[in-house]
Amino acid sequence: MKEKLLELQKNSYSPYSKYAVSAILVMNDGREFYGVNVENASYGAGICAERSAIVSAVSAGYKRGDFKELNVMVSSGDIGMPCFICRQVIIEFFEPDAIVRCFSTRGDVVEHTVEKLCPYPFDSEDLK
Secondary structure (H helix, E strand, C coil): CHHHHHHHHHHCECCCCCCCEEEEEEECCCCEEEEECECCCCHHHCECHHHHHHHHHHHCCCCCCCEEEEEEEECCCCCCCCCHHHHHHHHHHCCCCCEEEEECCCCCEEEEEHHHHCCCCCCHHHHC
């Protein structure tokens, strides 16, 4: 997975921050969806790698319950974690026991369940 994430970082469009992020989403059926961060001069118009991969899977017809794991890597050399907007989207589609792995470019990895990564979720139950 580390090598795939490193290769995928080459597709990142990050001319402003120089902070490339890659994500590989693995579905329960084994299919993979790739995502990279895509920046924009209007910063709010950019999208994170995690959400890019998730939105691709949803566009292909996948639903909540189909998502197995998410793997993420940032180019800084350190382990980077999903931002809180991405965590909110992760909560929407992943089961609490699904795995989120965060890799460094050196090969270090931290693994969390969605429940651990997002201990106080805002979800559909809050809208009732």
